[in-house]
Amino acid sequence: xxxxxxxxxxxxxxxxxxxxxxxxxxxxxxxxxxxxxxxxxxxxxxxxxxxxxxxxxxxxxxxxxxxxxxxxxxxxxxxxxxxxxxxxxxx
Amino acid sequence: xxxxxxxxxxxxxxxxxxxxxxxxxxxxxxxxxxxxxxxxxxxxxxxxxxxxxxxxxxxxxxxxxxxxxxxxxxxxxxxxxxxxxxxxxxxxxxxxxxxxxxxxxxxxxxxxxxxxxxxxxxxxxxxxxxxxxxxxxxxxxxxxxxxxxxxxxxxxxxxxxxxxxxxxxxxxxxxxxxxxxxxxxxxxxxxxxxxxxxxxxxxxxxxxxxxxxxxxxxxxxxxxxxxxxxxxxxxxxxxxxxxxxxxxxxxxxxxxxxxxxxx
Numbered sequence: 377x378x379x380x381x382x383x384x385x386x387x388x389x390x391x392x393x394x395x396x397x398x399x400x401x402x403x404x405x406x407x408x409x410x411x412x413x414x415x416x417x418x419x420x421x422x423x424x425x426x427x428x429x430x431x432x433x434x435x436x437x438x439x440x441x442x443x444x445x446x447x448x449x450x451x452x453x454x455x456x457x458x459x460x461x462x463x464x465x466x467x
Numbered sequence: 468x469x470x471x472x473x474x475x476x477x478x479x480x481x482x483x484x485x486x487x488x489x490x491x492x493x494x495x496x497x498x499x500x501x502x503x504x505x506x507x508x509x510x511x512x513x514x515x516x517x518x519x520x521x522x523x524x525x526x527x528x529x530x531x532x533x534x535x536x537x538x539x540x541x542x543x544x545x546x547x548x549x550x551x552x553x554x555x556x557x558x559x560x561x562x563x564x565x566x567x568x569x570x571x572x573x574x575x576x577x578x579x580x581x582x583x584x585x586x587x588x589x590x591x592x593x594x595x596x597x598x599x600x601x602x603x604x605x606x607x608x609x610x611x612x613x614x615x616x617x618x619x620x621x622x623x624x625x626x627x628x629x630x631x632x633x634x635x636x637x638x639x640x641x642x643x644x645x646x647x648x649x650x651x652x653x654x655x656x657x658x659x660x661x662x663x664x665x666x667x668x669x670x671x672x673x674x675x676x677x678x679x680x681x682x683x684x685x686x687x688x689x690x691x692x693x694x695x696x697x698x699x700x701x702x703x704x705x706x707x708x709x710x711x712x713x714x715x716x717x718x719x720x721x722x723x724x725x726x727x728x729x730x
Contacts, residue, residue: 386649
């Protein structure tokens with residue numbers, strides 16, 4: 377018990393976390409490299425209009441419903457911190 | 468009414484053949500007429516696990532190629548009169564049979580048996596396609612490990628794409644002591660990740676190795692794994708049976724074997 381509290385994460389939790397990320401990309405047939413490319417392209421487009429924190433932005437594909445294993449409604453979720461909204465005059 | 472069940476996993480060595488042998492034997496012990504078909508062409512194993520390796524004359528490929536009648540290739544089990552085995556070929560490769568031939572052969576067997584169990588090879592190539600071609604439902608076997616679960620997930624996707632109408636999960640080699648320490652994913656974790664109905668929890672029991680050494684399925688014996696397989700059979704037949712508590716079971720067996728070792 378005590379050991380568990382002192383350790384940062386049990387190997388069981390590490391396994392679970394790794395699998396969750398792995399299976400999402402497996403199921404949608406989307407490689408981590410492709411995710412990185414999508415992320416960079418989104419960053420480029422958004423940067424045209426506002427200043428964003430590209431280093432801490434993250435994107436991932438999630439399921440909409442929690443039930444069932446089908447990714448029939450996969451959603452691309454993007455978390456993009458904005459640094460400055462007033463940077464550009466929008467035409 | 469016969470039901471064709473494919474036992475599959477993706478990853479090798481997680482217990483497909485042991486599950487096929489024990490579930491098939493258990494169903495036969497319950498009075499069902501059962502045939503086990505080894506679809507792993509080139510790497511046959513089910514005959515050895517069943518202890519029937521010395522009785523093989525013809526095999527699956529002989530049947531498909533028309534070298535013999537299907538009756539000549541089917542071996543009757545030495546323990547149960549309603550249990551049969553159709554062995555695989557050892558000297559051929561997976562391309563010797565195609566899915567259409569499997570479907571045809573299985574449709575011939577449907578009116579003779581209550582349950583047809585197909586032991587699927589590891590992987591997702593032709594051997595897998597052959598095994599699932601004629602199946603109504605599937606038992607997906609996995610262990611609480613990252614690699615086995617990842618492969619199981621891939622397999623489940625392929626089964627769904629092939630319109631297998633019912634898919635159930637068997638989690639094998641569970642170690643209650645490791646789960647307690649936080650060093651193994653629990654059955655709840657695995658079910659949560661794979662989102663499949665659970666049909667069996669099988670403990671990591673050394674009796675499985677002993678039974679395989681002897682060529683005797685252990686379903687129905689007093690061992691923890693034997694009980695677990697028996698419960699899977701009941702659930703295959705549609706009965707609701709509570710899952711075994713390995714914590715209890717383990718400490719009990721640990722105690723018994725502890726006494727044994729001292730003596």
